[in-house]
Amino acid sequence: xxxxxxxxxxxxxxxxxxxxxxxxxxxxxxxxCLNAGEFVCLLGPNGxxxxxxxxxxxxxxRPLAGEVRLCGKSLFSLSARTVAQHMSLVLTDRPAVGLMPxxxxxxxxxxPYTRWSGSLKRQDREAVWRAMTDVGIESLAHRPLNExxxxxxxxxxxxxxxxQEPRIMVLDEATAFLDLPRRVELMHLLRNxxxxxxxxxxxxxxxxxxxxxxxxxxxxxxxxxxxxHGVPEDxxxxxxxxxxxxxxxxxxxxxxxxxxxxxxxxxxxxxxGDGIAGMWTYRAxxxxxxxxxxxxxAPLCIEVLQAGGATGWRVRYCGGKNAGFASIESLLDALxxxxxxxxx
Amino acid sequence: xxxxxxPAREDAALHPMPRVAPAAWGVLLAVPVIAFALELCLGSVxxxxxxxxxxxxxxxxxxxxxxxxxxxxxxxxxxxxxxxGAALGMAGLKMQTLFRNPLADPFVLGISSGASLGVALVxxxxxxxxxxxxxxxxxxxxxxxxxxxxxxGSMAVLSLLLAIARKIESSLTLLIVGLMFGYINSALVNVxxxxxxxxxxxxYIAWTFGSFAGVTWNQLALFAPTVCAGLALAWMLAKPxxxxxxxxxxxxxxxxxxxxxxxxxxxxxxxxxxxxxAFCGPVGFLGIxxxxxxxxxxxxxxHRTLVPGVILMGAALALLADVLAQAPGTRIVLxxxxxxxxxxAPVVIGVILRRRQALEAAA
Numbered sequence: 001x002x003x004x005x006x007x008x009x010x011x012x013x014x015x016x017x018x019x020x021x022x023x024x025x026x027x028x029x030x031x032x033c034l035n036a037g038e039f040v041c042l043l044g045p046n047g048x049x050x051x052x053x054x055x056x057x058x059x060x061x062r063p064l065a066g067e068v069r070l071c072g073k074s075l076f077s078l079s080a081r082t083v084a085q086h087m088s089l090v091l092t093d094r095p096a097v098g099l100m101p102x103x104x105x106x107x108x109x110x111x112p113y114t115r116w117s118g119s120l121k122r123q124d125r126e127a128v129w130r131a132m133t134d135v136g137i138e139s140l141a142h143r144p145l146n147e148x149x150x151x152x153x154x155x156x157x158x159x160x161x162x163x164q165e166p167r168i169m170v171l172d173e174a175t176a177f178l179d180l181p182r183r184v185e186l187m188h189l190l191r192n193x194x195x196x197x198x199x200x201x202x203x204x205x206x207x208x209x210x211x212x213x214x215x216x217x218x219x220x221x222x223x224x225x226x227x228x229h230g231v232p233e234d235x236x237x238x239x240x241x242x243x244x245x246x247x248x249x250x251x252x253x254x255x256x257x258x259x260x261x262x263x264x265x266x267x268x269x270x271x272x273g274d275g276i277a278g279m280w281t282y283r284a285x286x287x288x289x290x291x292x293x294x295x296x297x298a299p300l301c302i303e304v305l306q307a308g309g310a311t312g313w314r315v316r317y318c319g320g321k322n323a324g325f326a327s328i329e330s331l332l333d334a335l336x337x338x339x340x341x342x343x344x
Numbered sequence: 345x346x347x348x349x350x351p352a353r354e355d356a357a358l359h360p361m362p363r364v365a366p367a368a369w370g371v372l373l374a375v376p377v378i379a380f381a382l383e384l385c386l387g388s389v390x391x392x393x394x395x396x397x398x399x400x401x402x403x404x405x406x407x408x409x410x411x412x413x414x415x416x417x418x419x420x421x422x423x424x425x426x427x428x429g430a431a432l433g434m435a436g437l438k439m440q441t442l443f444r445n446p447l448a449d450p451f452v453l454g455i456s457s458g459a460s461l462g463v464a465l466v467x468x469x470x471x472x473x474x475x476x477x478x479x480x481x482x483x484x485x486x487x488x489x490x491x492x493x494x495x496x497g498s499m500a501v502l503s504l505l506l507a508i509a510r511k512i513e514s515s516l517t518l519l520i521v522g523l524m525f526g527y528i529n530s531a532l533v534n535v536x537x538x539x540x541x542x543x544x545x546x547x548y549i550a551w552t553f554g555s556f557a558g559v560t561w562n563q564l565a566l567f568a569p570t571v572c573a574g575l576a577l578a579w580m581l582a583k584p585x586x587x588x589x590x591x592x593x594x595x596x597x598x599x600x601x602x603x604x605x606x607x608x609x610x611x612x613x614x615x616x617x618x619x620x621x622a623f624c625g626p627v628g629f630l631g632i633x634x635x636x637x638x639x640x641x642x643x644x645x646x647h648r649t650l651v652p653g654v655i656l657m658g659a660a661l662a663l664l665a666d667v668l669a670q671a672p673g674t675r676i677v678l679x680x681x682x683x684x685x686x687x688x689a690p691v692v693i694g695v696i697l698r699r700r701q702a703l704e705a706a707a
Contacts, residue, residue: 060593079599084597084598088597089593089594089597091593091594093591095590099639099643099644100645111600112598116580117582117583118648164598
């Protein structure tokens with residue numbers, strides 16, 4: 001079986017044409033593809049052209065050069081209706097349509113399938129219901145949109161995109177407005193939608209941490225650079241991720257899989273202890289500016305003690321002195337005092 | 345899945361669109377019929393409903409004066425108000441949806457200002473070149489020539505707009521271009537008025553008051569089919585208009601050919617607004633208020649419901665406003681625009697303050 005990929009780009013150049021000026025190229029030489037069942041996250045610093053790329057892939061703007069192929073056919077040779085039956089879209093902005101109930105919004109997704117009158121047949125109504133069930137908003141079906149929270153509204157927009165029964169769903173920073181639990185929830189939802197429905201989900205996001213955990217593949221668009229793609233862990237290990245975000249104020253730390261805050265390192269401390277308490281102690285120390293190692297050779301050694309559900313911290317100084325603390329706050333305060341007491 | 349959720353599921357699956365209460369449709373149908381009857385009965389002369397019916401069914405025994413009043417004046421006037429109101433409401437609905445702006449009205453793209461310029465030119469030049477006697481003899485001056493001038497003016501603006509619309513991606517840009525056309529046209533009208541004689545100014549200002557009177561049966565033969573065509577076009581566009589509710593990006597992603605559909609929306613709305621302006625002058629307020637009131641009464645943003653709703657409500661409000669403008673029982677006739685705004689604006693403010701959601705919903 002030699003099936004063409006769902007979406008494929010060939011030497012694609014994206015950017016803007018300006019009358020009377022040379023083209024403004026945002027990114028070029030893009031060769032990539034999307035396959036069924038994948039959840040792909042598009043990452044890149046602001047201004048690298050993520051939105052421009054998505055606009056070009058969804059046919060909202062023409063490429064400056066190269067080609068986008070949808071199911072083996074050139075995207076711009078297909079009718080808007082055909083494209084809509086293969087690909088649906090969720091955008092960042094929140095449409096202000098207050099009086100519309102959720103089910104009506106989701107039913108708008110049937111647009112490419114209904115006749116001129118827009119009346120819904122049985123299969124359309126079933127698709128609407130299926131989309132709402134898959135996203136888990138069937139209990140909201142008759143609620144007007146303006147009564148929903150941001151998270152619920154974005155789920156409704158995703159259900160609308162699902163009702164379009166696309167092979168590919170493209171989401172442009174669709175999680176941007178949401179709080180962290182809602183973002184995690186949506187990322188899992190999108191991953192499941194990709195896996196169970198054999199569709200491709202392409203999400204542009206700034207949520208590096210979540211993207212690394214959830215995405216099957218990453219598309220990495222560094223400023224001006226060519227698009228890199230691969231499994232997240234490969235891109236971390238070969239340094240592509242650190243490089244893409246280099247020089248933007250925060251550095252990507254391969255060890256923790258997150259951005260580290262820049263700042264002078266005060267001193268090295270050793271940390272003993274694992275599990276949840278160990279992880280949060282690590283983060284607190286790192287934020288306070290300590291370099292944390294797990295070897296015991298540092299002048300300071302911090303131990304996380306856990307007994308009977310209670311958590312405590314013990315600091316062993318190099319002189320053999322010991323001190324115990326009941327919270328991370330008191331621990332950090334004591335370490336700060338220590339620092340002013342001696343020169344490093 | 346739990347079996348007890350099944351009934352709810354059927355319900356939602358079968359009716360993703362909210363059903364409008366039959367009572368609301370009943371009211372929407374009844375009000376224009378009653379208003380139409382009032383328009384025929386009331387005026388400077390009161391004619392009893394029975395006599396009106398006798399005239400309409402061509403029975404004998406009705407005074408000739410009444411027969412003439414009804415057949416020559418009131419019936420064409422009522423029909424004009426009915427078609428005019430429906431047309432303005434529909435044009436307003438389309439503009440509000442296309443530009444996703446609750447303040448948009450049928451004239452937002454400068455259609456009426458084009459008509460104004462045409463009318464101002466005719467009024468000024470006819471008097472200025474002392475052509476009036478000639479025109480009166482040939483029947484060119486007066487109502488008919490104003491209609492021709494207004495049509496020419498609005499069509500000129502419309503063709504410019506459509507030419508630009510084909511090249512422009514964003515509707516917001518188009519909106520700004522339309523507003524600028526409006527300013528240019530009113531500036532030119534102001535310049536003309538500056539050099540106008542008092543009589544010329546008066547003819548022009550009388551035209552800007554708006555009126556459903558004075559449209560003859562012959563003119564109705566052009567007016568009514570044009571409006572019907574515009575309304576039919578709106579009905580054809582109900583489905584893509586729904587897609588436009590989410591904005592042009594989403595509309596395109598749902599398979600709408602945005603530029604083509606936008607072309608038809610503007611053509612349809614401008615045809616409706618331009619025709620009404622040509623025959624009745626720039627009738628304000630109905631175009632912005634009718635869609636809002638309709639959304640509130642029918643509690644929906646679905647254009648497949650709103651299109652018939654706006655037609656009925658537009659006809660009803662235009663007829664009622666025209667009845668009031670004639671100040672029944674007196675010889676006074678108030679400017680139509682004064683009535684629509686003086687009575688309509690407080691009503692809309694009241695309704696909107698009570699249900700603020702509806703305004704947000706229009707965006």
